[in-house]
Amino acid sequence: MKRTISAMVGKGSVNHNSRKFKAENVHGERTHLNIDYCSEPIKEVYHKLFDEALERYNAKQTRSDRRIDDYYEKIRTGKQEKPFHELILQIGNKDDTGSESETGEQAKAALDEYYRGFQARNPNLYVFSAHLHVDEATPHIHIDFVPFTTGSSRGLETRVSLKKALAAQGFQGGSRGATEWSQWVQSEKEQLARVMERHGFEWEQRGTHEEHLSVIEYKKQERAKELTAVETKLTDKVEEFNALARRINNLEKGEQDYSEMEQKLASDPEYQLPEPSGLMTAKAYKTKYANPLVKRLKKLVKNLLVRYFKAMDNYFRLNKTNGELNRDNEALTQNNDRLKEENTVLREQNKDYALLRKVFGSKQIDDLVAQAREAQQAKRRQRQRSHDYER
Numbered sequence: 001m002k003r004t005i006s007a008m009v010g011k012g013s014v015n016h017n018s019r020k021f022k023a024e025n026v027h028g029e030r031t032h033l034n035i036d037y038c039s040e041p042i043k044e045v046y047h048k049l050f051d052e053a054l055e056r057y058n059a060k061q062t063r064s065d066r067r068i069d070d071y072y073e074k075i076r077t078g079k080q081e082k083p084f085h086e087l088i089l090q091i092g093n094k095d096d097t098g099s100e101s102e103t104g105e106q107a108k109a110a111l112d113e114y115y116r117g118f119q120a121r122n123p124n125l126y127v128f129s130a131h132l133h134v135d136e137a138t139p140h141i142h143i144d145f146v147p148f149t150t151g152s153s154r155g156l157e158t159r160v161s162l163k164k165a166l167a168a169q170g171f172q173g174g175s176r177g178a179t180e181w182s183q184w185v186q187s188e189k190e191q192l193a194r195v196m197e198r199h200g201f202e203w204e205q206r207g208t209h210e211e212h213l214s215v216i217e218y219k220k221q222e223r224a225k226e227l228t229a230v231e232t233k234l235t236d237k238v239e240e241f242n243a244l245a246r247r248i249n250n251l252e253k254g255e256q257d258y259s260e261m262e263q264k265l266a267s268d269p270e271y272q273l274p275e276p277s278g279l280m281t282a283k284a285y286k287t288k289y290a291n292p293l294v295k296r297l298k299k300l301v302k303n304l305l306v307r308y309f310k311a312m313d314n315y316f317r318l319n320k321t322n323g324e325l326n327r328d329n330e331a332l333t334q335n336n337d338r339l340k341e342e343n344t345v346l347r348e349q350n351k352d353y354a355l356l357r358k359v360f361g362s363k364q365i366d367d368l369v370a371q372a373r374e375a376q377q378a379k380r381r382q383r384q385r386s387h388d389y390e391r
Helices: 028-033 042-060 071-077 102-116 162-168 180-197 215-267 282-360 362-390
Strands: 005-009 035-039 085-091 125-133 140-149
Touching (some): 005 180, 085 180, 102 140, 102 180, 140 162
Antiparallel strands (some): 125 140
């Protein structure tokens, strides 16, 4: 039986893939049938892959501003590379390979066998999160990986680079449509096709050109990306709140230490003056007992003052930080709610768009969209010519 292979670039929502967060389209009663291959914290992966190279790189730097304190944060906040990439592969569609059907079970088995050889085929793509889902409409697999290259002469010897990682595996970029990524994805689809044959499937190839996304589908993808970014920021804020809570606990512990010290001053013999013996002179009493006690008390008071001022400084800074975090969190929550509302509207519009294609036929709708797009472009060109003429 013939089935298509869909290969998509995932948005990389690790919490969704591992089902820590469940979307509306997930059937919870089937989640236990999913296969979770691995799920490592991304920051730990970066330590594992790059710490040694980072240490060697920093040791060579003569200027402190060129040192890299946190390689993960440098990549995450930079513009050259993504911290990780995600590939999603699916066999068939919900109409011919539904998750609850016998064919769906065959697709699950094929995807499982395919994944078992993924890491060996791709030694420069470190897989840290991989999950096969059968609790959605069609069986599919999410593979999240960090691409890295070794022996680099610039920057870290071992560093993040998708282009270099794929080149090391034999994929050299050519024309605009034949990038390292597109060649690699095609190769992985061919690997999956070979596995599918052992499970009773034949790969149905419907041409090499990807269909143009409709405006609605494009907007949905963009909103999904924005939602992922908001989720990441919210996660970062939670981590900041946890750090803040730990610092507040330390402050409370300091107050407890102060109470214990106060009690110690009142009752501990070390801080009490003994009664003078009958034959002891005032000078001898002062030298033997009073002066050492005053010295211990001065030292104690000095330590208490230092800890007190540190605690007060932390307290005021924590209050300021807490206020800023609350404002940031509120803004992110509002942004998240707005994006969810927009996604709901786009989902309804997409249903209407699909209904039009079904009623009037895909070709007729595509022709209308092409005509509308051409008319829009013609108006844009006309406005540009008018603007150039006026100048």
